[in-house]
Amino acid sequence: MSIAVDADAVRTGRAKAMDLAREAIGRIRADPGLLAVTRCLEARALAEAAEVDAQVARGVDPGPLAGVPYAVKDLFDVAGLPTTAGAARLEHAEPAACDAEAIVRLRAAGAVLVATCNMDEFAYGFVTDNARWGITRNPHDRARFAGGSSGGSAAAVAAGLVGFALGSDTNGSIRIPAGLCGVYGIKPTHGSLPMGGVYPFAHTLDDIGAFARSAGDLALIDSVLRGHAAAARPLSDLDPAILGGWFAQNLTADMREGLAGLGPLPMVEIEGVAQARSAAFLITAYEGGHLHAAALREAPLSYDPATRDRLIAGGALPDAIHAEALAYRAVFAERMRRLLDRHGILIAPVVMGPAPQMADPTVLIDGVPKPARPNLGLFTQPISFLGLPVVAAPLAVRGLPLGVQLIGAPGADGDVLAFAADLERKGLVRSHPVAPEQE
Amino acid sequence: MTETTTPRFPEHLRDLDDKAIVRSLGLVLPAACVPGVAMNVRLLADHIAILRGERR
Numbered sequence: 001m002s003i004a005v006d007a008d009a010v011r012t013g014r015a016k017a018m019d020l021a022r023e024a025i026g027r028i029r030a031d032p033g034l035l036a037v038t039r040c041l042e043a044r045a046l047a048e049a050a051e052v053d054a055q056v057a058r059g060v061d062p063g064p065l066a067g068v069p070y071a072v073k074d075l076f077d078v079a080g081l082p083t084t085a086g087a088a089r090l091e092h093a094e095p096a097a098c099d100a101e102a103i104v105r106l107r108a109a110g111a112v113l114v115a116t117c118n119m120d121e122f123a124y125g126f127v128t129d130n131a132r133w134g135i136t137r138n139p140h141d142r143a144r145f146a147g148g149s150s151g152g153s154a155a156a157v158a159a160g161l162v163g164f165a166l167g168s169d170t171n172g173s174i175r176i177p178a179g180l181c182g183v184y185g186i187k188p189t190h191g192s193l194p195m196g197g198v199y200p201f202a203h204t205l206d207d208i209g210a211f212a213r214s215a216g217d218l219a220l221i222d223s224v225l226r227g228h229a230a231a232a233r234p235l236s237d238l239d240p241a242i243l244g245g246w247f248a249q250n251l252t253a254d255m256r257e258g259l260a261g262l263g264p265l266p267m268v269e270i271e272g273v274a275q276a277r278s279a280a281f282l283i284t285a286y287e288g289g290h291l292h293a294a295a296l297r298e299a300p301l302s303y304d305p306a307t308r309d310r311l312i313a314g315g316a317l318p319d320a321i322h323a324e325a326l327a328y329r330a331v332f333a334e335r336m337r338r339l340l341d342r343h344g345i346l347i348a349p350v351v352m353g354p355a356p357q358m359a360d361p362t363v364l365i366d367g368v369p370k371p372a373r374p375n376l377g378l379f380t381q382p383i384s385f386l387g388l389p390v391v392a393a394p395l396a397v398r399g400l401p402l403g404v405q406l407i408g409a410p411g412a413d414g415d416v417l418a419f420a421a422d423l424e425r426k427g428l429v430r431s432h433p434v435a436p437e438q439e
Numbered sequence: 440m441t442e443t444t445t446p447r448f449p450e451h452l453r454d455l456d457d458k459a460i461v462r463s464l465g466l467v468l469p470a471a472c473v474p475g476v477a478m479n480v481r482l483l484a485d486h487i488a489i490l491r492g493e494r495r
Contacts (some may be wrong), residue, residue, distance in 0.1 A: 278486035285483055300472060309475025313483055316464040318448050321487060328490060374482070 003068045003163040003217045007110065010052065010067035017052035017067030017112060021045045024069035024114045027161045033142070035134040036155040037115045038074050039081070045069065045114040052110050062110035065224060068163040071115040073150045075123060075168060076100040076208075077197035078116065085199040086119040086149070088132035089295075089302040100197030102166060102208055102225055109224040114162060117152030121307040123168060123201040124288060125149050126176050126376035127361065131304035135358060138181060139434045140400055144355040147177035147376065150211070154181040157211040159434055164212045164221050168198060170205045171280055172350070172380025175392035178211055179350030179403020182394040182432025184218045184420065185211045188413050190387025193225050202287035204326070205280065205384055213431040215421040218391065222417065232414030235422050238344035243407075245269035247379055250365055252353030258395040258402045259349065262428055268339055268346070276332045276382035279325035283385075286322040289314025306373065333386050340388075340409040345419050347404055348383070350392050351376050354400035380405065389413040391420040393429040401432045450484050 009015035028040050055062045072078070075085045077096035084090045098104075103113060118136045120128055128136040128151025136151040138144040139159040146155040150167025154177030157165050167174045169187040178185030186209040193208050200206055210221040223229040242248075242259060244267040251259075292303075293315045300308055339346060352363055356376075362369035363376060383390055383405060391406045406423075408416040423429040449455055449463040457477035461468055468476060 275490050275492065278489040281486045282483065282490065285479075300469060305471065305475060309472055310479050312466070312468065312472060312476045313479035316448055316466070316480065317483060321448070325490060 002214055003065065003212070004220055006163060007064055007066040007068050010056065010110070011061060013056055015067065017049035018046065020067045021049035021069055021112050021114060024162055028115055031159065031161065033137065034139060034155055034159055035136045036117055036146070036152040036159065036161065037071065038084070038118050038133050038152065039116045041078070041114055041116070045112050048107065048112045052112065064109050064220060065106060066110035068111050069114045070106065070111050071117050071153060071156050071162045071165040072100075072103065072113065073119050073153050073165070073167045074116040075119065075199035076103055076166060078103065078113070081116070083199050085123065086121045086130050086133070087303070089299070091132065096197065098197070101194035102198070105194070105225055105227070115156065117150070117156055117165060119152055120149035121304040122288070122292070122311070123149040123170060123173055124307045124310055125373045126172060127356075127373050128152060128177065129306070129373065131306070138355045140182060140432060141355070143359065144357050144400075145180065145361070145372065147180035147355060149173040151177045154178050154183055154185065154211050157181070157183045157213060158432065164210055164217060166208060166210055168201070168206060168208050169384060170201045170207075171284055171384055172377040174209045174211065175350050175380050175390060175403065175405060176376050178392040179394065180355040180401060182401030183211050183213055184215055184394065184431060185209060185392040186218055186222055186413070186417070187384060187390045188222070189389045189410050192413065200291060202284040204283060204287065205387075207384075215391070215393070215417065215424045215429075219417045219421065222413070230414030230417060232418035233344070233412075235418060238415060238419060239342065240345040240347060240419065241266045241268045241339075241343040243268060243270065243346050243348040246273035246382070247348040250352045250378070251349060254397065254399065255349050255353045255402050258397045259347070259404065261395065261397070262347065262404070262423070265347065268343065270335050270339055272332055272335065273382045275328055276385050277378065279328045280381040280385035282317065282321055282325040285310065285314030286317040286325075289317065310374075329385060332382075336386055336388070337409070344408070344412075344415060346407040348407065349379050350403035350405055351379060354402060383407055389416050391416045393420045393423060394431055396428055396430045404429070449480060450487055452481055452484050
């Protein structure tokens with residue numbers, strides 16, 4: 001059921017926010033093995049739900065998300081709690097004084113925060129393999145990764161624990177877990193959603209966005225976060241094309257078939273994708289490394305080794321390399337602009353195929369197994385490098401979920417949301433919800 | 440972790456072992472960090488080469 005339907009039931013008094021909150025808490029508590037949730041915020045959730053129900057009783061409209069339970073990646077400030085960013089070293093940090101701006105907006109729309117979610121430490125990874133809170137399982141096959149770094153949020157939505165969730169995306173951290181868990185996710189145009197109270201990673205690339213089980217839900221949450229619905233052009237003005245070249249290599253047979261199932265679309269190529277991905281990789285390493293340099297000097301062994309060693313190496317990159325990588329953005333952006341001017345929407349896989357197995361945490365690149373943690377972003381990094389809006393949508397395929405990126409021009413967030421909804425109406429994309437396991 | 444001399448990012452790594460890579464960064468690291476940092480420096484050096492069009 002869509003969250004708009006749930007919210008409408010609460011707004012009209014046919015359902016109670018308190019019941020929805022209690023049900024969500026019950027689902028979370030019944031499935032600890034998913035390792036999607038780091039903290040269940042029962043007291044806060046029940047208080048917020050009571051506030052929503054009281055508004056309805058007084059004849060006040062609580063808003064378009066009335067009573068809808070949701071979760072946030074554990075890098076959003078939640079008043080009264082430490083913001084861990086997935087790091088054990090911050091587990092007992094000073095509590096946040098107030099909520100992140102995104103949470104403030106969701107609460108004003110009636111949504112009820114019930115949990116914080118697991119992530120790769122400091123968002124530096126694509127698998128949600130966390131040294132303190134464990135590896136978030138993929139709800140579709142618990143022997144597989146959920147993807148990351150916002151894997152807890154994606155898994156919580158896919159498993160039906162909450163109505164929606166928030167994550168962040170620097171190089172693919174919303175799109176990859178959305179794709180691997182079979183739900184929708186949006187990485188908006190860079191800088192278009194509020195970043196206040198969000199633990200940073202690489203400031204020139206960081207964005208927040210939502211996970212949801214339908215394109216309509218995703219657009220509704222996005223409109224609340226944005227403060228208005230993103231404007232969209234008529235679908236007839238869009239002439240979508242599939243990105244080939246770099247984006248057609250290393251695909252599994254399932255992914256090739258899934259893309260073909262979208263219909264006969266033109267295939268276009270863009271030059272210099274490898275450089276774009278490397279530039280994004282270097283910018284991230286430099287900015288993340290410099291952000292953590294002082295803390296790493298003080299207490300390097302307090303970090304997860306897999307994160308620590310990447311951050312130390314990145315912190316050693318000179319300013320000139322960062323500048324060189326940023327300068328390439330203008331070159332690549334102009335090439336992409338010409339393609340998007342012509343096609344409006346570009347389609348690319350999120351990752352090469354289905355979620356990797358935890359027992360074999362690799363992906364095949366040019367026939368060679370490479371570690372999944374840094375390499376699942378092969379197709380997402382060149383896109384977020386440009387700050388473009390992207391909806392990750394789950395292909396309507398049998399078996400394990402496969403996601404596609406629906407990419408728009410800067411500011412065309414409404415176009416990618418509308419295009420996702422159109423594909424959903426045509427039966428070409430759909431979420432893959434699963435029932436939570438009882439333990 | 441402490442810094443020693445002026446750091447120099449080792450972009451050309453063919454002849455350097457893990458300890459030499461870390462030394463060239465001007466860092467004194469706990470022994471546990473050396474292999475992982477060196478591996479990541481090599482990875483970043485590969486990306487620098489790709490960005491500059493020196494390697495696919």
